[in-house]
Each structure stands twice: as structure tokens, then as C-alpha cells.
Amino acid sequence: MPRTDLMQLFSTRTRPLNVCAPMVRYSKLPFRELVRRYNTDIVYTPMILANVFSASNFARDCEFSTNRQDDPVVIQFAASNGVDLANAAELAAPFVSGIDINCGCPQKWAIHEKLGSHLMSDPETVRDMIRMTKARVNVPCSIKIRIHKDLRETEEFVKRALSVGVDFITVHGRTKKMKSTEPVSLEGMKFVKEVSTVPVLANGDVFTMEDANRIVAATGVDGTMSARGILENPALYAGYEITPWECIEDYVDLALSYGTNAFIFHHHLMYMFERTMSNAERRTFNSLSSVPSIVDYLEENYGLDISKKRGERAIRASVL
Numbered sequence: 001m002p003r004t005d006l007m008q009l010f011s012t013r014t015r016p017l018n019v020c021a022p023m024v025r026y027s028k029l030p031f032r033e034l035v036r037r038y039n040t041d042i043v044y045t046p047m048i049l050a051n052v053f054s055a056s057n058f059a060r061d062c063e064f065s066t067n068r069q070d071d072p073v074v075i076q077f078a079a080s081n082g083v084d085l086a087n088a089a090e091l092a093a094p095f096v097s098g099i100d101i102n103c104g105c106p107q108k109w110a111i112h113e114k115l116g117s118h119l120m121s122d123p124e125t126v127r128d129m130i131r132m133t134k135a136r137v138n139v140p141c142s143i144k145i146r147i148h149k150d151l152r153e154t155e156e157f158v159k160r161a162l163s164v165g166v167d168f169i170t171v172h173g174r175t176k177k178m179k180s181t182e183p184v185s186l187e188g189m190k191f192v193k194e195v196s197t198v199p200v201l202a203n204g205d206v207f208t209m210e211d212a213n214r215i216v217a218a219t220g221v222d223g224t225m226s227a228r229g230i231l232e233n234p235a236l237y238a239g240y241e242i243t244p245w246e247c248i249e250d251y252v253d254l255a256l257s258y259g260t261n262a263f264i265f266h267h268h269l270m271y272m273f274e275r276t277m278s279n280a281e282r283r284t285f286n287s288l289s290s291v292p293s294i295v296d297y298l299e300e301n302y303g304l305d306i307s308k309k310r311g312e313r314a315i316r317a318s319v320l
Contacts (some may be wrong), residue, residue: 003097004072006140007167009041010199016216017041017223018237019170019201020230022076022100022144025264029065030254032073035230037250038238041223042072047102049115050079050088064092072097076144078105080114081125082132093137098167101129103145106176117176120146123157131164140167144203146176147188154188155195168199170225180228190219201225207232209239232271243272245302252298253309262291269294 009017020027020035022044032043045064052059066073075096079085089099103126105116119126126143133141143161148154158169171192173184184204193200199222202215207229215224230236235247248269255265270286277285281301288294298304 003095003139006042006072006074006097007199009072010168010222013222016212016221017201018212019223019225020044021203021225021227022047022074022102023227023231026231026268028260028264029067029070030251030258030260031234031268032070033254034247034251035234035237036069038235038240038247040230040237042074042097043070044100044225045073045075045096047076047078047105048088050077051084053077054084054087054091060091064095066095074098074100074142076100076102078102078110078115079129080118082128085129086132086136089133089141090136093139096139098140098142099133099137100142100144100170101126101133103143104172104176106146111176117146120148120157120176123160126157127160127164130161130166134165142166142168142170144170144172145192146172146174147185147192149175151188151191154192158192158195162197166198168201168222169196170201170203171221172203174204184215186215186218189215189221193220199223203227206230206236208236208241212237231268232274234272242275248272248298248302249304249306249309252295252304253306256291256295256306260291262289262294265291266294 018039018041020040020043024046027044027046035043048063053063064075073096075092077085077088085101102116103119110116111118130141143166169192171189173189174182189202201223202219202221203225206212206215206224206226212224226236233240233243235244251268266288273285285297288297
């Protein structure tokens with residue numbers, strides 16, 4: 001089925017775009033549908049290993065599911081070479097609005113496998129990945145990068161990607177060695193925007209709409225991408241300071257409807273309740289280990305009523 005044209009979305013936007021980042025385990029289909037209800041324009045899948053995705057039908061079924069409402073969605077692949085990436089991209093392209101190359105994951109296992117932020121020191125491989133992928137698919141191809149300590153290296157990296165037609169860039173405003181507790185470099189993100197001839201998204205330290213607006217004002221980027229912030233508050237881009245109860249209800253409804261496993265279901269809710277539960281209540285909630293026990297707890301302590309929620313959703317659908 002036709003998917004949203006991302007490049008048209010960039011060119012016709014009337015405000016900075018709001019984007020949900022790729023998050024290992026967490027940006028699955030129910031969460032993607034949730035954040036779209038709260039003013040998120042583009043949503044990414046979790047990072048997926050390209051070689052495994054292209055080699056195994058079982059892996060494809062486990063790692064990526066979608067539907068008509070899951071649009072626009074960008075699938076993010078981690079790869080160490082152009083062949084693996086292009087093979088995976090060709091399989092995914094009919095079902096997504098874009099293909100993204102992970103050049104930013106700082107985890108040691110990824111660097112050891114020459115994935116993620118390892119690629120920030122190998123711009124030629126990234127150049128080949130973009131070139132080979134664009135030759136095989138007809139959807140935009142983007143990269144998610146970090147900055148270098150020496151921004152001249154970042155400029156060279158970006159220019160090589162531009163030379164083979166990268167369609168847009170997301171820049172995480174930290175080097176691969178910086179901790180997440182260190183503030184992002186607004187100067188670095190602004191620099192990437194200035195040297196790019198394609199749209200640029202800024203990632204890092206987006207926890208509120210105030211943060212997003214401040215970053216856009218300081219850097220001139222075309223939008224912001226949130227990971228930790230939107231995980232804690234999926235209604236972030238709708239202007240909420242903390243996760244509203246309605247959003248939590250929506251997530252429970254979606255997660256149960258799609259059959260989310262207990263680990264992910266529990267952890268999403270732990271993040272959403274992080275700033276509203278007392279320490280004692282959090283200890284009790286965090287000890288729950290099954291979906292039924294979590295639902296029972298929310299019914300008894302928060303008045304969760306999924307039947308009512310689904311009835312309201314059915315009424316809205318009938319009106320539309």
C-alpha cells in the first residue's frame with residue numbers, strides 16, 4: 001500500500017517535525033501507534049540487524065510488524081557493509097517510508113561488530129551503504145550519526161554521504177565517547193545543519209516541548225527526535241510535562257490488543273509512571289511479573305477500565 005512521502009513531508013512542513021527515535025526493544029508497533037496519537041509525525045522501528053533480517057523469515061516476523069496505521073514509519077538497520085544493508089532494505093521497502101542506517105549506537109558489542117558508532121570512523125563504508133541501498137529501493141535513505149570531537153571530520157563524513165544522495169540526516173549531538181548525562185552540543189548539531197543540503201533532525205536531550213523548541217531555535221534543524229524523553233512521556237510532543245493517565249490507558253489497550261510480552265509491557269509502564277509514583281508504590285509495581293497482575297494492579301489502584309476504553313474507541317471509529 002502507498003506510504004507517506006517523507007521528503008514531501010519535510011518540504012511542506014509548517015513547523016518543526018516531531019520524531020520518535022529508534023529504541024532497541026521499545027519502539028515496537030503498539031508504542032509507535034501510541035505516540036502518533038500525541039502529535040508525533042515520524043516514528044522509527046527499533047534498530048534491527050540487517051544481516052539477520054535478510055537471512056531469516058523468523059527474524060523478520062519477530063523484529064518488524066506493521067499495519068495501515070503505522071505510517072510514516074522508518075525502519076532502522078545496523079549493518080557493517082552495503083550488501084547486507086541493501087538486501088534487508090529491499091525486503092522492507094514496500095512496507096516503510098524510509099530506510100535508516102545506524103551510525104550512532106555506542107554499545108561495545110556493536111562497535112566490536114563494526115556497527116553503529118564504529119561507522120563514524122569509516123565514512124567510505126557508509127557511502128557505499130547509501131549508494132548500494134538507493135540503487136535497490138525507491139524510498140528515502142537516511143543516516144543517524146554522532147558528531148566527532150573535531151567537527152571537520154563530521155563535515156567530511158556528511159559530505160561523503162551527500163555525494164551519493166543521502167536523503168536526510170539525524171544528528172545525535174554527542175560524540176561516541178560522551179555519556180548520556182553530558183549535555184548535547186548545540187554547536188555540533190547546528191554545524192551539521194549548516195553543511196548539509198538535505199533536511200536534518202536533531203537528537204538528544206529532548207524531554208519536553210520546551211527542549212525541542214530550544215534546540216530548533218539554536219540549531220535551525222528541521223525537527224527533533226526524542227528517545228529517553230518520549231519513552232518516559234509518550235505525550236511529550238503534545239505538550240504534556242508528564243505522562244497523562246489517558247496516554248497510559250491508551251498504551252495498555254494497544255499493548256493488550258497486539259499481544260505485547262510481559263517484559264516490554266511492564267517496562268514501558270515503569271517508564272511512564274517514573275515521575276508520578278511514590279517510591280513505595282514503585283517498588284510494589286516493579287515487582288509485578290505478569291500481564292494479568294499488572295492489569296489487576298492498575299484496575300484496583302488507578303481505575304483502569306479497558307472495556308470502557310475500547311467502547312469509546314469503537315464509537316470514535318464509527319463516527320470517522
